[in-house]
Amino acid sequence: MNVCEAAGEISTLPSETTKSYGMQMMEEMESHFPNVFYDNLWDRKYMPSGMWNVFQVAAGMFCEDQSDDSKQEIIDYLKENHTDLYEAAQET
Missing domain, CATH: 1.20.5 (Single alpha-helices involved in coiled-coils or other helix-helix interfaces)
Incomplete structure (x- = not known):
């Protein structure tokens, strides 16, 4: 079992119940820089x-x-x- 399965969500993707810190930061960044994109480097x-x-x-x-x-x-x-x-x- 990996962490995503245990937590029930992927840390940077929206969840039905919570938003991760990473997702909150992405939304904040997108509000200032609409052309930004996430790439898992x-x-x-x-x-x-x-x-x-x-x-x-x-x-x-x-x-x-x-x-x-x-x-x-x-x-x-x-x-x-x-x-x-x-x-x-x-x-x-």
Whole structure:
């Protein structure tokens, strides 16, 4: 079960019972800028499935050690995992 199923709504789309903060902000933005549009840039459009877990691990690595050597290890970790997950997604 994913978060949308558990909550009964998609966080940035209108619900029959509530409007999410994201939807409220979109309506406010549209009132000032009528040509604005929503495009889900992160969630599954450009990041292969599994990257959010990689981000979580990388954030933990960064919290433990902010040295320059650790930063390079984190960058390498992100690059390697993105490449692996992206290639795996192309095979399906």
